[in-house]
Amino acid sequence: MAARARRFAAAAKRLACAALPGQCALCGNLSQGLLCDGCDAQYWNEPRLRCATCALPLASSYVRRERDDARPHCAACLESPPAFNDTLALADYRAPLDTLAVELKFRARLAAGAEFARHLHAAFEDSDVPLPDVIVPVPLSGKRLVARGYNQAWAIARPLARRLGVRSDASLVARVRHTSAQSRLDLDTRRRNVASAFSISGDVRGKHVGVVDDVMTSGATLDAVARALKLSGARRVTNFVALRTPQD
Ligand SMILES: [Zn+2]
Numbered sequence: 013m014a015a016r017a018r019r020f021a022a023a024a025k026r027l028a029c030a031a032l033p034g035q036c037a038l039c040g041n042l043s044q045g046l047l048c049d050g051c052d053a054q055y056w057n058e059p060r061l062r063c064a065t066c067a068l069p070l071a072s073s074y075v076r077r078e079r080d081d082a083r084p085h086c087a088a089c090l091e092s093p094p095a096f097n098d099t100l101a102l103a104d105y106r107a108p109l110d111t112l113a114v115e116l117k118f119r120a121r122l123a124a125g126a127e128f129a130r131h132l133h134a135a136f137e138d139s140d141v142p143l144p145d146v147i148v149p150v151p152l153s154g155k156r157l158v159a160r161g162y163n164q165a166w167a168i169a170r171p172l173a174r175r176l177g178v179r180s181d182a183s184l185v186a187r188v189r190h191t192s193a194q195s196r197l198d199l200d201t202r203r204r205n206v207a208s209a210f211s212i213s214g215d216v217r218g219k220h221v222g223v224v225d226d227v228m229t230s231g232a233t234l235d236a237v238a239r240a241l242k243l244s245g246a247r248r249v250t251n252f253v254a255l256r257t258p259q260d
């Protein structure tokens with residue numbers, strides 16, 4: 013009897029550790045999809061007031077609007093607008109959804125990319141942002157791409173473009189020099205670091221470009237990408253980011 017109990021306990025432990033495809037990635041409950049219905053309903057599309065330009069969460073008491081634009085903006089975007097025009101973000105970068113970004117980025121769980129894409133498509137449909145002409149991922153450096161083997165932003169961009177019915181292009185924007193890991197640098201250093209780090213290889217004149225990333229932190233990288241696109245003649249840049257850190 014004791015042996016049978018031990019065997020049962022060992023089997024239960026194996027099951028719990030296996031992260032079966034039939035389990036919700038967040039709570040472990042049985043699920044057909046990446047997330048169970050409960051987690052899907054609880055964590056996605058939180059009703060959060062965000063800056064229309066940078067998607068920073070806004071306290072309702074801090075809402076400021078431009079005269080010709082009824083949408084809310086943060087003080088930073090009003091005072092010194094970034095190079096991109098709009099940002100769509102699904103949720104704040106925090107538990108438990110940060111798990112999906114980590115799974116996608118470091119454990120190659122590409123289903124998380126498709127899940128982000130599905131929700132970004134829904135967020136786009138709910139927005140008044142016009143349809144982009146082309147969807148591009150924020151590129152990794154060649155070195156980091158080789159180290160990781162894939163670009164997590166492309167794992168979101170490709171299924172998103174398919175859902176939107178527009179072209180996606182992984183090589184339109186390239187990193188021209190290797191930058192050190194952003195998370196170790198302060199904001200000023202990050203901005204200087206990324207300012208000249210991107211090149212555009214393709215005709216973007218007059219185009220509306222959708223730029224996809226998994227996590228938006230300071231926005232400096234996306235600003236640098238948008239700046240490079242606009243210098244090459246892009247008319248409009250919209251960011252599609254899965255998760256947004258609440259503050260710099
Ligand atoms: Zn769940």
Ligand SMILES: [Zn+2]
Pocket residue numbers: 063064065066067068085086087088089090
């Ligand atoms: Zn803003």
